[in-house]
Amino acid sequence: DPTWPAATDEMEEIVYQLQGFKGRVFNDVITPCNNEAAGPGRVTASEWLRVGFHDMATHNRVFGTGGLDASLQFELTNGENTGPGHNTTLRFLANYYSSQSSMADLIAAGVYASVRSCGGPVVPLRLGRKDATSSGSTGVPQPQNSAETFRQQFDRMGFSTEEMIQVTACGHTLGGVHSEEFPEIVPSGTGTNGQKQLDTTDATFDNKVVTEYISGTTQNPLVVGPAVAVNRHSDFKVFNIDGNATMNGLTSATTFRDVCKTVLQKMIDTVPSGVTLTDPIAPYAVKPVDMQLTLNSGGSTFLLSGYIRVRTTNRASGAIKNIKMTWKDRNGGCASGSCSYTATVQGAGTGFDDTFEFFPISTNIPTSSGISSFTVTVNLNDGTSESYDNNGNSYPLSDAIILQKPQSCLLQSSGALTVSALVRNDITATPSLGISYLTPRGVVRNGNPVPILSSTTVAMTKGDCAGPYTFYSASYTIAGGLSYAAKLSVTAGSNSDSFNKASDLSGSCAAFSGTASCTTPGGGGGGGGGGGGNEPDASSTIASSSAAGPSSTSSVVEVTSSSHITSSTTIAPSSTTSSTTPTATGPARKPTVAGYTRLRCATEGSGVRALTGASFAYDTMTLESCAANCTAAGNFAYFGVEYARECYCGNSLAASSSEAPDSECNMLCAGDATEYCGAGNRLELYAKHDAGTGTTATSTTASAAQPTATLGRKDTVGDYVFVGCQTEATEGGRALEGKAWADDGMTLEGCAEACSGWEYFGVEYGRECYCGNTLRGGSAPAPLADCSFTCAGTPYEYCGAGNRLELYRLASASSSSSSKTRRSRLERGRRL
Numbered sequence: 001d002p003t004w005p006a007a008t009d010e011m012e013e014i015v016y017q018l019q020g021f022k023g024r025v026f027n028d029v030i031t032p033c034n035n036e037a038a039g040p041g042r043v044t045a046s047e048w049l050r051v052g053f054h055d056m057a058t059h060n061r062v063f064g065t066g067g068l069d070a071s072l073q074f075e076l077t078n079g080e081n082t083g084p085g086h087n088t089t090l091r092f093l094a095n096y097y098s099s100q101s102s103m104a105d106l107i108a109a110g111v112y113a114s115v116r117s118c119g120g121p122v123v124p125l126r127l128g129r130k131d132a133t134s135s136g137s138t139g140v141p142q143p144q145n146s147a148e149t150f151r152q153q154f155d156r157m158g159f160s161t162e163e164m165i166q167v168t169a170c171g172h173t174l175g176g177v178h179s180e181e182f183p184e185i186v187p188s189g190t191g192t193n194g195q196k197q198l199d200t201t202d203a204t205f206d207n208k209v210v211t212e213y214i215s216g217t218t219q220n221p222l223v224v225g226p227a228v229a230v231n232r233h234s235d236f237k238v239f240n241i242d243g244n245a246t247m248n249g250l251t252s253a254t255t256f257r258d259v260c261k262t263v264l265q266k267m268i269d270t271v272p273s274g275v276t277l278t279d280p281i282a283p284y285a286v287k288p289v290d291m292q293l294t295l296n297s298g299g300s301t302f303l304l305s306g307y308i309r310v311r312t313t314n315r316a317s318g319a320i321k322n323i324k325m326t327w328k329d330r331n332g333g334c335a336s337g338s339c340s341y342t343a344t345v346q347g348a349g350t351g352f353d354d355t356f357e358f359f360p361i362s363t364n365i366p367t368s369s370g371i372s373s374f375t376v377t378v379n380l381n382d383g384t385s386e387s388y389d390n391n392g393n394s395y396p397l398s399d400a401i402i403l404q405k406p407q408s409c410l411l412q413s414s415g416a417l418t419v420s421a422l423v424r425n426d427i428t429a430t431p432s433l434g435i436s437y438l439t440p441r442g443v444v445r446n447g448n449p450v451p452i453l454s455s456t457t458v459a460m461t462k463g464d465c466a467g468p469y470t471f472y473s474a475s476y477t478i479a480g481g482l483s484y485a486a487k488l489s490v491t492a493g494s495n496s497d498s499f500n501k502a503s504d505l506s507g508s509c510a511a512f513s514g515t516a517s518c519t520t521p522g523g524g525g526g527g528g529g530g531g532g533g534n535e536p537d538a539s540s541t542i543a544s545s546s547a548a549g550p551s552s553t554s555s556v557v558e559v560t561s562s563s564h565i566t567s568s569t570t571i572a573p574s575s576t577t578s579s580t581t582p583t584a585t586g587p588a589r590k591p592t593v594a595g596y597t598r599l600r601c602a603t604e605g606s607g608v609r610a611l612t613g614a615s616f617a618y619d620t621m622t623l624e625s626c627a628a629n630c631t632a633a634g635n636f637a638y639f640g641v642e643y644a645r646e647c648y649c650g651n652s653l654a655a656s657s658s659e660a661p662d663s664e665c666n667m668l669c670a671g672d673a674t675e676y677c678g679a680g681n682r683l684e685l686y687a688k689h690d691a692g693t694g695t696t697a698t699s700t701t702a703s704a705a706q707p708t709a710t711l712g713r714k715d716t717v718g719d720y721v722f723v724g725c726q727t728e729a730t731e732g733g734r735a736l737e738g739k740a741w742a743d744d745g746m747t748l749e750g751c752a753e754a755c756s757g758w759e760y761f762g763v764e765y766g767r768e769c770y771c772g773n774t775l776r777g778g779s780a781p782a783p784l785a786d787c788s789f790t791c792a793g794t795p796y797e798y799c800g801a802g803n804r805l806e807l808y809r810l811a812s813a814s815s816s817s818s819s820k821t822r823r824s825r826l827e828r829g830r831r832l
């Protein structure tokens with residue numbers, strides 16, 4: 001096992017801890033391999049594999065640019081990446097995007113997972129890829145290219161002619177060509193569901209693509225058929241380039257698997273220069289999962305909770321009797337006299353190639369002596385036992401600073417977050433709260449479905465003492481509707497409790513009861529040296545392994561103020577301070593906000609708005625959220641907030657807007673009472689730090705007014721009321737069986753209209769609409785956070801996710817509607 005905590009811990013969980021107890025369900029939409037999560041004719045696993053190629057294919061080995069860097073998200077409309085598959089893939093993968101899981105690593109993991117799900121080899125997965133912040137070069141091979149062009153393109157990527165043939169054959173064992181994107185190759189109506197497969201087994205990772213080609217029986221539309229006449233038979237041009245020598249070498253199934261393992265690893269390991277990848281990951285034999293300390297009321301003990309996950313892949317079932325966790329107190333001893341806890345199995349989970357058992361930890365530890373580290377003993381039923389001590393280091397678990405979950409809360413509807421931390425009284429450093437969060441790109445830019453990852457640091461305010469600890473707290477509003485995806489860290493000096501999931505917090509903060517008098521912790525002095533907090537922040541390891549990555553001249557500024565966040569690149573130094581939000585102070589003017597500088601209090605234009613680029617209005621408005629909206633909506637040169645809750649963006653300011661006294665911009669922001677947000681007809685006006693250099697390239701398009709809207713749940717849609725986020729059925733078939741359609745223009749309203757007359761409608765995966773009168777067995781309520789996809793047709797509505805329905809029910813269904821009305825509605829619905 002790697003030494004825990006490691007920078008790869010989160011990805012390890014995503015990739016291996018798939019189903020069952022604590023399953024991360026990363027494989028849900030690609031299992032089974034022929035699953036068509038985005039609609040008929042769209043094999044999701046093959047879309048994931050193709051995304052890996054298209055993202056990598058612009059690599060230039062001489063310049064060290066491009067490669068697997070998630071730049072594809074900015075390249076969806078450049079003509080080389082046609083079809084909905086790239087978008088739906090990125091959108092699904094983005095559900096796992098965080099400061100410890102870059103989009104580029106997730107794309108690589110997607111290649112591993114799709115190949116494995118389809119019965120292919122285990123492609124070794126190395127990690128540490130950096131995300132690009134803007135589009136890269138073009139250069140994805142297109143079917144009309146000549147054989148010589150293909151050779152040159154693959155040479156540029158660092159692939160020999162032989163490897164070009166091999167990797168193309170390995171890719172084209174899955175999926176097919178679609179009429180919608182390539183009508184010259186697959187004329188409309190000639191495929192099944194708009195798709196013609198590349199070999200006879202489009203959902204099995206086998207070498208049929210090779211053997212059918214060699215035997216002359218192939219129906220591969222990139223080898224035979226209409227493509228030939230229009231010179232788009234690219235697989236023929238590639239496969240035949242060396243007189244079929246390489247293809248003949250792949251006719252053995254085992255050779256094909258081995259070769260594909262090698263070339264697909266090469267494909268995902270092709271990264272920009274300056275990115276250093278880790279060794280291939282493997283599931284831990286023993287891993288602490290979600291370990292957390294929580295101070296109990298009264299302050300004399302804390303609860304240690306979490307799980308020890310044990311890999312049981314190579315063990316007989318039921319081989320483990322129990323596990324014993326043994327810890328050391330703050331002084332490295334066991335002052336309380338009892339420092340161990342024994343647990344029996346609570347749940348089991350699986351990955352593609354692994355099984356795991358989870359042993360729950362739940363024990364109280366006196367705060368007077370505390371905890372600093374632990375080891376694990378796995379006791380087997382045959383009387384033997386195995387010891388795990390984290391490679392001789394013990395598993396570190398510091399009680400110097402604790403993110404106290406019961407006294408922390410997140411209101412997901414508004415993103416209002418309050419975090420409480422407990423700092424041991426012998427720690428002198430003042431704690432701060434680090435938030436790493438996602439914001440949707442607002443008005444979707446070039447169809448990029450990946451939200452923006454940002455981070456901010458918020459100072460914490462001292463509160464009551466509770467025994468040997470003191471409370472600190474901080475509040476922040478995570479605008480944009482994705483607050484549940486945030487990750488939270490509390491840090492004091494070298495101690496931290498990191499990467500806590502905001503989705504674990506409840507909607508209201510409980511009061512802490514039974515506060516004891518303030519004491520000095522027994523033993524003392526153990527902080528700082530222990531190497532971090534409950535789960536020390538591991539991301540610095542990844543951060544330090546990277547050097548360059550693409551420069552941050554991107555039009556979307558990734559705001560980062562915390563050095564341990566991995567995805568961002570260079571940022572203006574001023575944003576470090578500007579994104580630090582002081583708490584619990586009186587209202588104040590802010591000189592800078594996330595890359596913008598305050599200009600003045602300004603009037604609207606006479607008869608026109610001062611800023612006409614885009615606008616937003618919501619009740620959680622802050623200067624930061626407006627700045628983020630205007631950055632995401634078009635990297636606008638100016639933003640201004642008016643009337644406490646209205647945000648305006650623009651690249652130019654109406655000439656008739658004039659300066660007003662600051663005293664007239666006197667309304668506090670609806671979402672943060674420490675900030676000023678203009679007034680009636682008065683804008684708190686900010687300009688980009690570099691706005692003096694003139695307007696940006698977006699200025700021409702930006703003048704079109706954008707709708708005033710924000711992303712949020714809708715309580716009612718037409719005649720329907722929101723039920724919640726719901727899983728698909730488990731008993732074969734869909735949760736809603738009445739009627740289905742999928743569309744890239746999907747909205748809740750569109751689905752409601754199509755389902756008119758049915759009792760339920762639900763939207764899944766952003767673009768699939770289902771109607772039905774009953775919910776099939778096994779369909780169960782899921783956390784709202786699961787339904788995280790925005791609708792394909794509007795960025796302002798949620799439309800479920802993979803295997804998750806945004807579910808609505810007729811308002812009249814349960815109460816007022818008479819059976820007669822219902823029947824006629826249903827009849828009407830069925831005729832549709």
Ligand code: HEM
Nearest residue numbers: 046049050053083141142143167168171175176177178234
């Ligand atoms: C000369 C190089 C290549 C060319 C010209 C090419 C071209 C194409 C075309 C035109 C399609 C049809 C796409 C659609 O209609 O959705 C396709 C599908 C596909 N390609 Fe390639 N490709 C090449 C290499 C590769 C490589 C190296 C891989 C991965 C290792 C790959 C993976 C795939 C997959 C998995 C599909 C099926 C996608 C689906 O079913 O949605 N291709 N390719």
